[in-house]
Amino acid sequence: MPAQLKFKNVTLGYDRHPAVHHLNGEVAAGALVAVIGPNGAGKSTLFRGLAGILKPLSGSIDLGGLDIRDIAYLPQSVDIDRSFPISVFDLVGTGLWRSTGFFGGMGKAERDKITQALAAVGLNGFENRSIGTLSGGQMQRMLFARVLLQDARLIVLDEPFNAIDTKTSADLLALVKRWHGEGRTVLAALHDMELVRDQFPETLLLARGPVAWGATAEVLTAENLMVALRMCEAFDDSAAACADDMPSQAA
Numbered sequence: 461m462p463a464q465l466k467f468k469n470v471t472l473g474y475d476r477h478p479a480v481h482h483l484n485g486e487v488a489a490g491a492l493v494a495v496i497g498p499n500g501a502g503k504s505t506l507f508r509g510l511a512g513i514l515k516p517l518s519g520s521i522d523l524g525g526l527d528i529r530d531i532a533y534l535p536q537s538v539d540i541d542r543s544f545p546i547s548v549f550d551l552v553g554t555g556l557w558r559s560t561g562f563f564g565g566m567g568k569a570e571r572d573k574i575t576q577a578l579a580a581v582g583l584n585g586f587e588n589r590s591i592g593t594l595s596g597g598q599m600q601r602m603l604f605a606r607v608l609l610q611d612a613r614l615i616v617l618d619e620p621f622n623a624i625d626t627k628t629s630a631d632l633l634a635l636v637k638r639w640h641g642e643g644r645t646v647l648a649a650l651h652d653m654e655l656v657r658d659q660f661p662e663t664l665l666l667a668r669g670p671v672a673w674g675a676t677a678e679v680l681t682a683e684n685l686m687v688a689l690r691m692c693e694a695f696d697d698s699a700a701a702c703a704d705d706m707p708s709q710a711a
């Protein structure tokens with residue numbers, strides 16, 4: 461399989477403080493990859509880089525010719541502003557912006573697609589509910605419905621099964637497997653090692669930098685996990701980017 465993504469010595473961070481250092485590697489088109497690591501390892505930061513929300517401090521991410529609209533990004537649920545006054549129907553409908561444009565009209569065909577996506581995640585009847593009234597699991601189902609509509613080649617899921625019940629996890633995992641079966645490239649940040657072992661063929665273990673990347677069984681060793689934990693504990697959050705990474709200050 462050709463590469464869908466190439467990380468070229470990429471460093472990502474905030475206010476010039478790196479959070480993910482010097483990542484090199486490729487993700488094949490159609491791969492299903494778990495991104496794991498301790499809290500603060502840089503998983504969300506990496507995904508924000510993939511989604512184009514965060515520009516690399518240095519290095520680059522080659523999206524294999526994908527347009528940013530070919531990427532569906534599901535943020536961590538804590539990053540969603542639940543007080544935003546929008547209905548479930550309208551929020552899921554934003555998944556169609558790729559085809560309709562921001563100000564595109566919403567005809568019957570589009571409305572039907574939204575209804576079908578809501579049905580696919582078990583949210584019939586929730587159309588007019590304000591997103592602020594949803595439970596954690598319903599919220600996650602809604603966000604998956606939006607990803608469904610985006611019809612993206614690359615799907616990036618940040619802790620998609622966090623704090624949701626077993627039934628919801630199973631339903632949403634079935635969607636992830638469907639996307640994988642359709643040949644889409646899927647990356648998911650996960651904390652559940654059993655789930656990763658059982659369902660994800662490939663894993664990137666991150667601890668501010670890559671610790672191991674490859675077949676899940678080879679990455680998920682006690683030794684690698686210990687190294688990742690130590691690397692995260694030892695990391696200095698106030699460190700500046702490496703001198704080599706900084707843009708030249710010379711005029």
Ligand SMILES: Nc1ncnc2c1ncn2[C@@H]1O[C@H](COP(=O)(O)OP(=O)(O)OP(=O)(O)O)[C@@H](O)[C@H]1O
Pocket residue numbers: 474479497498499500501502503504505506697
């Ligand atoms: N908006 C931000 N501004 C400044 N620093 C940030 C910001 N977001 C994350 N960080 C820092 O970047 C580092 C990596 O955080 P990140 O959220 O990417 O880790 P993570 O692996 O997703 O963690 P978790 O598993 O806890 O969600 C952390 O030290 C974090 O405090």
